[in-house]
Amino acid sequence: MTVIATESLSKRFPRVTALDRLSVDIGPGVTGLVGANGAGKSTLIKILLGLSPATEGRAEVLGLDVATKGGTIRERVGYMPEHDCLPPDVSATEFVVHMARMSGLPPTAARERTADTLRHVGLYEERYRPIGGYSTGMKQRVKLAQALVHDPQLVFLDEPTNGLDPVGRDEMLGLIRRIHTEFGISVLVTSHLLGELERTCDHVVVIDGGKLLRSSSTTDFTQTTTTLAIEVTDSDTHPDGTRAVRDALHARGVETQAEGAGLPGAGHILLLTAQSEESYDLVRDVVADLGLGLVRMEQRRHHISEVFTDGARNDSDERGSDEQRKEAVGHGG
Amino acid sequence: MAVEQPLTTPAGDQTRIHDIGYRGYDGPRLGRAYARLSLYSQSLRGAYGLGRSAKSKVLPMLLFTVMCVPAAIMVAVAVATKAHELPVAYTRYAIMMQAVISLYVAAQAPQAVSRDLRFKTVPLYFSRPIETADYVRAKFASLASAIFILTAAPLLVMYVGALLSKLGFAHQTKEFAEGLVSVALLSLLFAGIGLVIAAVTPRRGFGIAAVIAVLIISYGAVSTLQAIADVQNHTSAIPWIGLFSPVTLIDGVQSAFLGATARNPGAINPSSGQGVLYVLVVLGLIAGSYGLLMRRYKKVGL
Numbered sequence: 001m002t003v004i005a006t007e008s009l010s011k012r013f014p015r016v017t018a019l020d021r022l023s024v025d026i027g028p029g030v031t032g033l034v035g036a037n038g039a040g041k042s043t044l045i046k047i048l049l050g051l052s053p054a055t056e057g058r059a060e061v062l063g064l065d066v067a068t069k070g071g072t073i074r075e076r077v078g079y080m081p082e083h084d085c086l087p088p089d090v091s092a093t094e095f096v097v098h099m100a101r102m103s104g105l106p107p108t109a110a111r112e113r114t115a116d117t118l119r120h121v122g123l124y125e126e127r128y129r130p131i132g133g134y135s136t137g138m139k140q141r142v143k144l145a146q147a148l149v150h151d152p153q154l155v156f157l158d159e160p161t162n163g164l165d166p167v168g169r170d171e172m173l174g175l176i177r178r179i180h181t182e183f184g185i186s187v188l189v190t191s192h193l194l195g196e197l198e199r200t201c202d203h204v205v206v207i208d209g210g211k212l213l214r215s216s217s218t219t220d221f222t223q224t225t226t227t228l229a230i231e232v233t234d235s236d237t238h239p240d241g242t243r244a245v246r247d248a249l250h251a252r253g254v255e256t257q258a259e260g261a262g263l264p265g266a267g268h269i270l271l272l273t274a275q276s277e278e279s280y281d282l283v284r285d286v287v288a289d290l291g292l293g294l295v296r297m298e299q300r301r302h303h304i305s306e307v308f309t310d311g312a313r314n315d316s317d318e319r320g321s322d323e324q325r326k327e328a329v330g331h332g333g
Numbered sequence: 334m335a336v337e338q339p340l341t342t343p344a345g346d347q348t349r350i351h352d353i354g355y356r357g358y359d360g361p362r363l364g365r366a367y368a369r370l371s372l373y374s375q376s377l378r379g380a381y382g383l384g385r386s387a388k389s390k391v392l393p394m395l396l397f398t399v400m401c402v403p404a405a406i407m408v409a410v411a412v413a414t415k416a417h418e419l420p421v422a423y424t425r426y427a428i429m430m431q432a433v434i435s436l437y438v439a440a441q442a443p444q445a446v447s448r449d450l451r452f453k454t455v456p457l458y459f460s461r462p463i464e465t466a467d468y469v470r471a472k473f474a475s476l477a478s479a480i481f482i483l484t485a486a487p488l489l490v491m492y493v494g495a496l497l498s499k500l501g502f503a504h505q506t507k508e509f510a511e512g513l514v515s516v517a518l519l520s521l522l523f524a525g526i527g528l529v530i531a532a533v534t535p536r537r538g539f540g541i542a543a544v545i546a547v548l549i550i551s552y553g554a555v556s557t558l559q560a561i562a563d564v565q566n567h568t569s570a571i572p573w574i575g576l577f578s579p580v581t582l583i584d585g586v587q588s589a590f591l592g593a594t595a596r597n598p599g600a601i602n603p604s605s606g607q608g609v610l611y612v613l614v615v616l617g618l619i620a621g622s623y624g625l626l627m628r629r630y631k632k633v634g635l
Contacts, residue, residue: 049460071462075362079460087452089386101371102461104362113358120355146457151358183355 009057018043020210032197032204040210078147078155088132103150137168233293376475404487408494423512424593435548442527443540477524484516511591525622551578563598572603585611
């Protein structure tokens with residue numbers, strides 16, 4: 001089953017081309033839509049909601065044509081905008097009830113669904129207080145709740161982690177995951193950070209300049225290159241802990257690189273390519289054998305720019321050949 | 334067969350919250366017309382501060398009281414003095430109280446539309462089944478209804494009072510009906526002008542000032558010009574000047590067709606030709622403000 005399908009979808013404004021012959025099929029589950037600012041993400045969502053006509057091509061959402069069935073689509077999908085959209089002087093409950101009714105829910109159902117949805121996104125007693133006094137994280141939850149309150153089949157989440165601190169970010173990503181696994185609602189989530197979507201999404205679509213750069217499942221993305229960053233303490237026996245670990249890993253046949261000069265942590269952080277789960281164990285054992293403290297071992301977040309630079313390089317080097325481009329981008333993830 | 338549970342449960346169980354997980358919704362979805370009606374009733378209630386903070390109830394309720402008290406006093410006077418006619422005609426009441434009505438519009442029109450624009454709530458509406466036209470109609474209708482309630486309530490007080498003091502039923506009913514038609518037109522006109530101004534000024538303060546400027550200052554300016562024309566014996570110019578402020582427009586329509594006496598200096602009623610022009614201008618302004626609102630919201634989009 002296809003949730004979203006576009007076929008050479010183009011949107012041209014007098015001065016810019018926001019979408020350029022975009023053809024993509026998106027199935028159920030959590031799908032990340034990645035692109036730099038101005039890549040055409042918001043334009044695509046607008047077209048998919050049936051609010052802005054495409055210049056060329058066609059698109060279907062839940063099997064409905066966006067050009068003719070916009071109203072029906074909007075009844076079945078939810079939308080969480082990127083920007084602030086909440087009036088400060090009403091409570092979350094009042095606001096979400098009103099939005100539920102705007103989606104066509106009868107008054108009683110609107111109230112029940114609001115209470116349920118706010119609880120699911122993690123808003124409890126504070127839901128009776130005016131929204132003006134909420135933290136950014138709580139506001140994001142209210143925005144999410146209004147998109148889910150009418151139990152849509154699909155939600156569009158536009159940059160839901162914007163402005164959140166790392167903990168809030170992780171909580172939001174966990175919530176997004178639950179929207180699909182527990183609520184059974186498909187998700188299209190946009191971000192300009194590829195790394196954060198890798199962990200959340202089943203499928204990632206990368207667009208740049210309105211063109212499809214890559215569409216694949218996240219396992220393809222991460223399998224080839226999972227970079228681990230390691231930082232260790234020094235000890236009396238090993239005054240340079242980093243060096244000791246590097247040598248020990250090297251003795252076991254694992255190549256490492258130092259963090260690029262100029263970046264924070266240069267000289268202290270080792271990067272290595274994790275081939276499988278065993279790599280994590282290996283690092284743990286090596287560090288433990290040396291009697292050092294492991295300060296950090298984290299997956300490096302790939303920034304979307306890596307995909308772009310590879311894509312761009314490919315474009316200029318080998319103009320036109322789609323197959324080669326796919327390959328090049330595949331290694332860029 | 335289910336066995337009945339004992340009524341007393343262990344203390345620990347009473348405080349336990351059961352997570353029953355996510356429940357879907359498969360009840361009715363009532364669609365556009367229902368959403369439009371919900372938006373209308375929410376906005377209408379909001380125009381009187383209902384369902385909003387106590388602070389936002391003060392001004393509309395105060396203005397509503399200020400509108401009704403003089404009517405009640407007139408009725409009391411008419412009953413006490415056993416007068417044969419109410420001291421003020423139904424059609425004249427709204428013109429007499431124009432400053433209060435204008436203040437109400439200035440306060441509530443920005444409340445109705447600027448909030449959604451300023452806090453960018455509009456995209457949330459348009460990502461739902463309703464269309465631009467639904468939103469504009471619901472907002473227009475709700476503000477017009479709110480102004481109609483404000484202006485028709487004192488007329489109702491006067492009418493009930495007149496009937497209680499046994500003034501002629503047929504005569505009173507006819508004049509009351511004419512009064513209602515007049516305030517209905519006034520409500521649509523003021524709502525249209527107020528909303529257009531508020532929709533282009535997302536900052537509430539500017540919106541209030543702009544509405545006051547257009548409604549009250551234009552009336553002051555037109556009245557002054559009419560007074561000058563009257564002093565200089567250019568009385569034929571008076572109805573023409575009256576076309577340039579909302580209050581005098583309504584005054585012109587009702588003095589041409591609804592049995593009212595013009596409230597302009599010199600009490601010059603427009604001719605029936607001019608009356609038709611007045612009606613056309615009023616209807617044109619109402620339609621024009623609807624058109625402008627539609628254009629404005631087509632642009633806002635997401």
